[in-house]
Amino acid sequence: MTSSINHFRGQALSWELRNGVVELALHREPCNEIGSVALAELEAFASALEKLWYEAHAVIIHSTLKAGFSAGADLRELYTRSQEMQRAEAAAGVREFLQRVHHVLNTIDAAPLTTIAAVHGVTFGGGFELALVCDLIIADKMARFCFPELRLGLIPGFGGIPRLKRDLGNAVVRDLLLTGRSFNATKAQQIGLVSQVVAEGEALRVARATAEQIGKFDRQTAIAAKKFIKPIPYEELRQEIEIFCDLFTQPAVEAGLRKFVESADLQPYLP
Amino acid sequence: MRTADQTLDEILNLAATHFKVPREKLAPDEDFFKALGIDSLQTLDLLTRLENHFDVELPDYELQGVSDFRTLASRIQARL
Numbered sequence: 152m153t154s155s156i157n158h159f160r161g162q163a164l165s166w167e168l169r170n171g172v173v174e175l176a177l178h179r180e181p182c183n184e185i186g187s188v189a190l191a192e193l194e195a196f197a198s199a200l201e202k203l204w205y206e207a208h209a210v211i212i213h214s215t216l217k218a219g220f221s222a223g224a225d226l227r228e229l230y231t232r233s234q235e236m237q238r239a240e241a242a243a244g245v246r247e248f249l250q251r252v253h254h255v256l257n258t259i260d261a262a263p264l265t266t267i268a269a270v271h272g273v274t275f276g277g278g279f280e281l282a283l284v285c286d287l288i289i290a291d292k293m294a295r296f297c298f299p300e301l302r303l304g305l306i307p308g309f310g311g312i313p314r315l316k317r318d319l320g321n322a323v324v325r326d327l328l329l330t331g332r333s334f335n336a337t338k339a340q341q342i343g344l345v346s347q348v349v350a351e352g353e354a355l356r357v358a359r360a361t362a363e364q365i366g367k368f369d370r371q372t373a374i375a376a377k378k379f380i381k382p383i384p385y386e387e388l389r390q391e392i393e394i395f396c397d398l399f400t401q402p403a404v405e406a407g408l409r410k411f412v413e414s415a416d417l418q419p420y421l422p
Numbered sequence: 423m424r425t426a427d428q429t430l431d432e433i434l435n436l437a438a439t440h441f442k443v444p445r446e447k448l449a450p451d452e453d454f455f456k457a458l459g460i461d462s463l464q465t466l467d468l469l470t471r472l473e474n475h476f477d478v479e480l481p482d483y484e485l486q487g488v489s490d491f492r493t494l495a496s497r498i499q500a501r502l
Contacts, residue, residue, distance in 0.1 A: 273463060
């Protein structure tokens, strides 16, 4: 691992400050699953962001992996660790993990610079939640979004429901949550989630052009506008953690996780 | 509007091209997971390409129990 505030190279992610834009690249095989390693490095990023915003006007979050932006929480790590502990200890561990994730995502959500998620491929669960904290989502036409948590007996736990509600109509949120279906970038733009759909492989380039455009305007004005238009639903986010932790203790969750982990398919993402 | 056979033909062509499998090796009633050598992640990739090509939305739960090209074509045809 190499690091400074302006530059970091970790196992799960890296970032670089260049021309007033921080580019955060996710690169943990197979599909940027968010477990303990990724979380620790995201925490380092959130901490650095508190100093980086003096020198940057935008952040672009993207993935260098072919499979996609992020498949979400590391379910294999979650299952393995929960099996190694007593139920109460596992539940406490999950709560602590969620609180740490929420702190990171709330920091990015509220950051006083423009945040852009440049997504492609699988953008599922916690990966979708990471994209949702950004001010703008630019998706290439092969991006696919999903909240599959109900398939596991859970709800999204990284702030997905309050943030979806912030951005979309309630009927759409119900559809996505209750069916657990994935949907493509065109649909995502139609429902108001994605601001631009671009050709395959072009999301990062377009995100850079967008960040450059954003950089032309007065910073303080942009910060004031963002703060006004983008409230952080702190109370609902806290409620989400409580509901998630309560559901986690139910038998359906262990069964769902076991099915996922024991699947013959290395990446079992079909419903 | 496309016929079911046209839809099937376009699916087979698209799958062969994208996954670099000879077109003549893909049969309508063949298991596409095996024929294309793909996992569920790649199946989602195929689904997205098909949605973009046919300009339809196909919820992935409609793929439950679907493993051959002909049935996949009927699912898409139902959305045209």
